[in-house]
Amino acid sequence: MTTTGATLWRPDGCPPRGATYDGTGVTFALWAPLAERVEVCLLDPDGQERRVPLTEQTFGTWHTRVAGVGPGQRYGFRVHGPWDPHTGHRFNPAKLLVDPYARAITGDLVDHSAIFGHQVETGDDTVRDDRDSAPYVPTSVVVDPTFDWGDDRPPRVPWSDTVLYELHVRGYTMLHPDVPPELRGTYAGLAQPAVVNQLVDLGVTSIELLPVHHFVSEPLLRGRGLVNYWGYNTLGFFAPHAGYSASGTLGQQVTEFKQMVRAFHDAGLEVILDVVYNHTCEQDERGPTLSFRGIHNVGYYRLEGSGRHYRDLSGTGNTLNLRNPDVVRLVLDSLRYWVEEMHVDGFRFDLAAALARTDDEVDMAGPFLTAIGQDPVLSRVKLIAEPWDLGVDGYQVGAFPPPWSEWNDRFRDTVREFWLGSPDGVRDLASRLSGSSDLYRRRRPFASINYVTSHDGFTARDLVSYERKHNEANGEDNRDGPHDNRSTNYGVEGETDDSAIVDLRVRQVRNLLATLLLSTGVPMLLAGDERGRTQRGNNNAYCQDNPISWVDWSDQGPWSELRSTVATLLRIRREHPVFRRTHFFTGRLDESGRRRDVGWFGPWGGEMDEAAWHDPNARTLGMFLAGERVARQSEDGHPIHDDSFLLWLHAGAESVKVTLPGPPWALEYSVIFDTSASVPPRRYAAGTELELPGRCVVLLRAD
Structure with missing residues (x-):
């Protein structure tokens, strides 16, 4: 099966948003309903820029066709309009903007004050900066959407049979001895037969990838010599992150991602994406102007009061405005693109409660969840909510409607407390073992995504090796990261040569994993826990693109034996449906x-x-x-x-x-x-x- 990415034009004559290649040219379309003028800027390899005005406007979408342009063309937009931050308008044509619908993005974000729409040196976000940002910002890329999928079919693993395995594209293979060095840390590296076969042999069914939407690192973080490693800082909701491509960044990353998905599907493995639609990388009013802010700030973001400041429900400075139908359309278009064109099998939504908010309240019947529930494509893939945000009444575990499943942090906390802490008896443990019907009685046991560890927090080995977080490498004086870890160290903080302590720690990790994998519900494993991966006590390694976060494939002594434990437990689970119940007891x-x-x-x-x-x-x-x-x-x-x-x-x-x-x-x-x-x-x-x-x-x- 070959996909072309062709999208039908609407009867009103408005083309699909983004850059649509037709074989002899490209139609560029940008939703900017309050703009006074829009230009698409075509960039030559040497950085020379040709500006072409978008001459047509249909219901707020500016568009025009440019002949002779094809795949690999770098481009951006310049949007003219009022500069009035006090009312939320931050148009600034000096800033080259990434297309929100770009299928590929290339280039690094350079630390230069020109990337900000305001004069950052003065600290006043209301004074416009008129320097050109083009030399310092990433750019969009026109992509050829054709790809031969062959006979690719989604594995369609039933929820009750699903075993999730959360991994990081880069960190999983950076140290893998069976992956060629030039492919390590890439989509191609993850698709290597040695890697895929190890995942199949372990017994997992579904690979949950940490964010692969194109992201950038925050300027303050780069100023500390660090990067946003996890990727929860999205710039492009349609573009595979270019930094994970071994083959190039002028559209090659799209093909390489598809090849990875096809390799997983050939092995019977699903691909689930961790997606971040609650905020973008532009931060608050003091952040850079890279895309959305300069296109339609009052439409894309939730603003406070008159509009100068941003509503922050994510802890990152801004919140995407999913009360706006066109922003809902952006998110749904993105999700459908990843399903229909990239063939992914489902999504885990970061801070999903923020997506369900109307005004100040979380509304499970609000526009976003309603739209997904009615969508003929999205309602049929796996949907997983991280069921909380940072707003009032943001903790919504158990509240999402069918067909959603949810990360169940109550399972995590109860199981950790039973094995590593001082539990209040066994009542809560029984509820978690049997599928958490107290939380999900209106749904099925597979609404509960059971986990003991995830990317956010200690690894399993660190849970039994550290009583305190050790995040000094993050450059925040160990202030970041959770304080309550429900962990223990059995007498020694950190690693030890005491064989009795090591044996006890390994056994306790076995107990945690056995409880997870024999419980009713959908288990999720953190990559590397089956090998005893350690982050050296760092429980917030979001900025550590180094061996602290990478999976260590060397022999870890008794810790390496955990792999056979996990494989055995997953075999038992696979062979016996009594552990994979579709209904509550x-x-x-x-x-x-x-x-x-x-x-x-x-x-x-x-x-x-x-x-x-x-x-x-x-x-x-x-x-x-x-x-x-x-x-x-x-x-x-x-x-x-x-x-x-x-x-x-x-x-x-x-x-x-x-x-x-x-x-x-x-x-x-x-x-x-x-x-x-x-x-x-x-x-x-x-x-x-x-x-x-x-x-x-x-x-x-x-x-």
Whole structure:
């Protein structure tokens, strides 16, 4: 299958926004409804600029066709209009602007005061700066949209079977020994067979990429000799980040990205993008003028009062104005482009609560969520919300409507607290193990994206090695990053040669991973946790493009054994649908009136009673999953029957004796997984008193 990127013109004669190549020329179209004049600037390789006025205007979109222009052409816009910051207008034709619909962006942002629309030296954002910014800013690129996709098809992994793996395009392969040096840190490097095969062998189904929309680093950050490594600082919502291209930045990055997606799809892996539509890289009124600000500031951004200052719900200085229908259109056009032209399989939305806000309130029936829910393309891909922002009532975990899933930080905090902290008993743990029905009862268990670690915070190894953050390398005197990590160090802060401490740390990471991968819901792994990756105690490594953030592929001793742990757990999960339920447990008795679909047990072998559930000192919990009661159907409509399992989680430091429940639950049990590797892997009769060592997860099949 070959895609051409052709977009139909509208009946009103308005062309698609952006730069549309037709084989002999390019039509340029820019939405700038309050502009007085718009020019497209065509840049030669030596930097010479030819300005062509956009002579037509249709409902606020300026457009014209330029013959003889083709793919690889660099361009930008100059937009004329009033300079009146007190009312929100910041037009400045001295600033060369990136096309919001650019399919590719090239060039670096240079630290020069001319990139600002105002006179930054004076500190007054109301005084215009008339110096030309063209030599110092990135530029848009005309792209040839044709690409031979062959027989590429999306894997379409059901939500209940999904295992997410969050990774950074650059950091994942920068140190990979099987990736050629010239391809490391690129889309092409990630598509190398050695990398793809390792992901398949691990058992994950869906690769969630940290932001790949073209981004730039903040001037203040570059002034400290650092960069925006994570990429949550978008300049172009349609353009793959040029810095991740091994083949070139004049459109080659688009082809290379598509080749990467095709390689993942060939291996049966989905591609999920972490997208940032809540803000842009232009920061607040003191930030640079690179695109949106100079095109239609009062339309693109939420402004305070009369319009001079920006509403900041993201912590970055600005918030995209998704109350404006044309801005909603921009975001939906971008999302559809990535699905239809780039073949991605879904999105994780950064600070999604900000996208759902109307005025000051989060509105789950607001224009953005409503538009996505009704869109015939977007409503059929995977949608994941980071369900909070920095505004009032911004914490919205459990509130997003179907078909959205959500990052479940309640799972993260509960599991960390149970294994590494001082939990208040086991009640909350039971809710997280069984799919968090207290949060998602109106949806399905796969609405919960379960995770223990993500890019934001400690890695799993650091959770058990550091009690305090160590972010000094970020240049903010260790003030940045969260203070509450629910972590521990077992007596030594940081790395140690004490084998007893190392063994305990490795076991605790096994316990965290086992809890994650055997819980109901959709698990998400952080890249490198299966190898014991460390960030040396940095819990906010957003600006560390160096070995602090890169995955270390060298032998990490006992930490490297975690990979086999993860592969084993994912094999168990894949083979047994009882761990991948599509409906919540009911707790009701079966037809014989003897056994429920889930049972909760204390160490004495009896079911948990009210007193046990409210015991703040409880550190041991047994969970029985009845396989013959799996709420799931096969393709022919028949119910799926599975084995039954008994899962013991024991967080106490000392060993504990547990009694294996007898009839009607089971007659016999077999140990099939043990994080301590000390429980004899044999068969045990029901009623047997089994000794669990301190801090372990043991999974038994009920026979």
